[in-house]
Structures are given as structure tokens and as C-alpha cells.
Amino acid sequence: MEKEFASTLLENAVNEFAKLPGIGRKTALRLVLHLLRQEERVAVGFGEAIIKLRREIKYCNSCHNISEQEECPICANPARDHSIICVVENVKDVMSIENTAQHRGVYHVLGGLISPMDGVGPQDIEIDSLVKRVADGGVKEVILALSATMEGDTTNFYIYRKLAPTGVKVSVLARGVSVGNEIEYTDEITLGRSIQNRTLFSDSFNNSL
Amino acid sequence: MEKEFASTLLENAVNEFAKLPGIGRKTALRLVLHLLRQEERVAVGFGEAIIKLRREIKYCNSCHNISEQEECPICANPARDHSIICVVENVKDVMSIENTAQHRGVYHVLGGLISPMDGVGPQDIEIDSLVKRVADGGVKEVILALSATMEGDTTNFYIYRKLAPTGVKVSVLARGVSVGNEIEYTDEITLGRSIQNRTLFSDSFNNSL
Numbered sequence: 001m002e003k004e005f006a007s008t009l010l011e012n013a014v015n016e017f018a019k020l021p022g023i024g025r026k027t028a029l030r031l032v033l034h035l036l037r038q039e040e041r042v043a044v045g046f047g048e049a050i051i052k053l054r055r056e057i058k059y060c061n062s063c064h065n066i067s068e069q070e071e072c073p074i075c076a077n078p079a080r081d082h083s084i085i086c087v088v089e090n091v092k093d094v095m096s097i098e099n100t101a102q103h104r105g106v107y108h109v110l111g112g113l114i115s116p117m118d119g120v121g122p123q124d125i126e127i128d129s130l131v132k133r134v135a136d137g138g139v140k141e142v143i144l145a146l147s148a149t150m151e152g153d154t155t156n157f158y159i160y161r162k163l164a165p166t167g168v169k170v171s172v173l174a175r176g177v178s179v180g181n182e183i184e185y186t187d188e189i190t191l192g193r194s195i196q197n198r199t200l201f202s203d204s205f206n207n208s209l
Numbered sequence: 210m211e212k213e214f215a216s217t218l219l220e221n222a223v224n225e226f227a228k229l230p231g232i233g234r235k236t237a238l239r240l241v242l243h244l245l246r247q248e249e250r251v252a253v254g255f256g257e258a259i260i261k262l263r264r265e266i267k268y269c270n271s272c273h274n275i276s277e278q279e280e281c282p283i284c285a286n287p288a289r290d291h292s293i294i295c296v297v298e299n300v301k302d303v304m305s306i307e308n309t310a311q312h313r314g315v316y317h318v319l320g321g322l323i324s325p326m327d328g329v330g331p332q333d334i335e336i337d338s339l340v341k342r343v344a345d346g347g348v349k350e351v352i353l354a355l356s357a358t359m360e361g362d363t364t365n366f367y368i369y370r371k372l373a374p375t376g377v378k379v380s381v382l383a384r385g386v387s388v389g390n391e392i393e394y395t396d397e398i399t400l401g402r403s404i405q406n407r408t409l410f411s412d413s414f415n416n417s418l
Contacts, residue, residue, distance in 0.1 A: 007277050009258075012258045012261070016254065016255045016259070020244075021239070022236070023240075030301075031229050032262065033299065033301060035262075040263055046226075047255075047259035049221045049224075049225040049256075050241075050252060050253075051252070051253050052218060053219060053221070053252075055249065057218055066216050090242065
């Protein structure tokens with residue numbers, strides 16, 4: 001495989017694409033050759049959008065969501081309930097929850113989960129700034145909306161203990177059978193929790209309105 | 210889906226990725242967030258590699274392969290047999306054939322196949338320049354190494370007719386059962402052709418040495 005490409009320019013571009021998660025060398029080559037076939041302004045526009053994004057992106061001073069100003073549009077919106085903070089792992093989760101239109105409060109983006117296996121400790125993510133936000137007052141509830149994984153559970157527990165002295169209400173997303181999933185294919189732990197946390201049928205009926 | 214992202218910078222970068230073949234909006238977002246998490250020089254290096262490639266890439270004057278000089282390393286190599294031209298659709302096919310180490314001649318990259326469905330005619334690909342190369346003399350054989358598809362067959366036939374007046378030998382890749390494939394799962398047309406074009410067993414034996 002030595003001297004795979006006729007051009008180091010081509011080789012460099014393929015190497016850059018192949019560094020992205022889930023993109024192998026074959027796909028990288030296919031994408032690069034696609035960009036080469038486009039007009040120059042298309043390929044240059046692609047490269048410039050990435051550079052501009054990385055150089056000019058800002059994060060909200062308050063919730064650490066991606067933003068173009070010091071404060072993100074959600075935090076800056078007076079119609080949002082600033083007394084309810086939804087804690088999420090990353091920017092993508094903000095978008096997912098916004099798409100449900102079920103959360104009228106604000107967010108706090110941790111930027112990761114506690115994961116001793118990956119060397120990520122509580123100091124590496126935005127937990128201290130969350131505790132400070134709550135300690136500053138005006139917050140009634142913190143909703144923990146982290147993944148239902150070992151790392152999510154660890155982070156939930158750590159945050160819960162850190163917030164306990166403030167007396168703020170700490171809630172967590174309901175665990176249960178996913179909508180559309182068959183009981184037969186639902187794992188036992190989820191099924192067990194969904195029995196423990198069963199809700200009134202009339203409530204499920206009202207929620208769906 | 211209106212106002213999907215908190216930042217137009219983010220939205221632009223996702224849009225650019227989503228234009229690439231086989232990359233949907235979800236994957237595009239995942240890739241962009243990955244680049245955002247990297248150090249600035251990594252993300253900027255990515256963008257610059259693409260821009261540099263598209264701005265500075267050259268194509269070989271003779272065979273239209275990707276090159277850094279006026280003439281690609283294969284055409285410039287005196288050890289290659291310049292009297293045998295292998296005609297391929299694109300740059301990737303040059304790499305595939307080079308990896309077999311079975312072709313000691315040179316190439317001619319068409320840059321596409323004749324496809325009336327996609328509005329690609331003979332004038333849109335490098336057929337005239339191929340005919341000129343052959344007409345200039347010194348070429349003994351043209352090997353057509355195009356895909357075994359309708360478009361490949363159409364292009365083969367068009368090139369064959371264009372080259373007929375020059376009297377050059379025109380050959381085509383053997384069609385047959387792929388190595389490793391079972392007869393049971395080989396389609397009938399391929400199987401039929403492989404019977405018609407059967408080779409001496411002793412030859413197959415010698416070729417594999």
C-alpha cells in the first residue's frame with residue numbers, strides 16, 4: 001500500500017476525512033473524489049465552512065450550548081422558564097429535546113459524562129458551573145437528561161450529591177418501554193423499572209393530548 | 210424543522226457535509242460536532258486540506274489522471290509500456306488496477322461514462338483525446354476496463370467504433386465468475402459468458418503463478 005496515491009494533495013485530503021468517526025479510507029477517497037468533481041467554489045466553500053465554524057464558534061456563558069453571541073438564543077429568551085434547568089451531555093441532545101417541544105425551561109450542557117475508563121473526571125465537564133448556577137438562586141428544578149448508561153448513571157449520581165446541599169428539586173427522565181417497542185423485545189431491567197414506575201392510564205391519556 | 214440549529218455557522222457546516230454522497234443530516238451533524246470537539250488546528254487542517262486539494266490539483270495532460278505535475282508519474286515512467294493504454298472511468302479505477310500489478314502499460318481516464326439518462330454524452334468525457342492519442346501513433350493496444358454495466362457497455366462500443374479506423378487492437382476485460390464466488394450464486398449472463406470464454410486450465414494455472 002506504499003505510494004497509494006499519485007498526489008500528496010489527494011493523500012492529505014483522504015487522510016483528513018479518514019480521521020472522522022465512522023469514515024474509512026475507501027469512503028474518504030469516495031468523498032474526496034466527489035469534491036474534486038465539483039466546481040472549485042463548492043469544494044472551497046466546504047472547507048471554508050468548517051474552518052469558519054471552528055474559528056468563530058462561541059459557547060453560551062451560561063449553559064455552554066453552541067451560540068453566536070455570549071448568551072445563546074434559549075438563555076436569552078425571556079419566555080423560557082429560567083427556574084428549570086435540563087442537564088444534557090452535548091449540543092445534539094439540546095436539539096433532540098428542543099424537537100420534542102416538551103421542555104420550556106433552559107439547559108446546561110456538560111460537554112461529556114464522567115467516565116473513569118476514558119479518563120474523564122468530574123473536573124473535565126461543566127459540573128462546577130452547574131452547581132454555581134443553582135447556588136446563585138432562582139432555580140427550582142434540575143432535570144437530569146443523560147443517557148441511560150453506566151456513565152450517565154454515574155454522572156447523575158455525582159450531580160445529585162453535589163446539588164443536595166442546595167435543596168433544589170432534582171428529577172430524572174422516566175425510564176420505560178420506548179413508544180413503538182414490543183414488550184417481547186424490551187430488556188428485563190427496563191421492563192422491571194417500567195412496572196415499578198407505572199403511571200395512571202388516565203395520566204398517559206392526558207399527556208398525549 | 211425551521212430554526213433547527215442555534216448557530217448559522219453550525220448550520221452551514223452541517224449543510225456542507227450533508228451535500229456529500231451517502232451523508233445524511235444526522236451523520237453530518239455528528240461529524241461536525243466531532244470536528245468542533247477537536248483542537249482548532251485539527252479542524253482548520255481538515256478544511257485547508259480540502260481547499261488546497263481543489264485549488265492546486267492538476268491532471269496529467271496525457272492520461273487525465275490526478276497529478277502534481279503536467280505529466281503523471283505513470284506517464285512519466287519510461288519503464289511503463291506506452292504502447293498499451295488501459296481506458297478507465299475514473300482516478301479510483303487507476304488505483305484499483307495499479308494495486309493488481311497486472312498492467313504494465315499506461316492509462317486513459319475518461320472522467321465518466323456515456324449515460325444518456327444522466328445527460329452525459331461522448332463530448333462530456335475524454336474520448337476525443339483518447340482517439341487523438343491513438344491517431345498520433347505508437348499505440349498497439351487499447352484495453353477497455355470499464356464497468357460491466359449498460360453505461361460501460363455503451364461507452365465501450367462507442368470507443369470501439371471511434372478507434373476502428375486506426376486499426377489499433379481493442380480488448381476488453383474478461384467477464385467471468387469472480388474469484389471466491391460460488392457457481393450457485395453467479396448470475397446466468399455471467400455464467401453464460403464464462404462458458405463461452407472458457408480458458409485452458411493449464412493457462413489459469415500459469416497465470417496464477
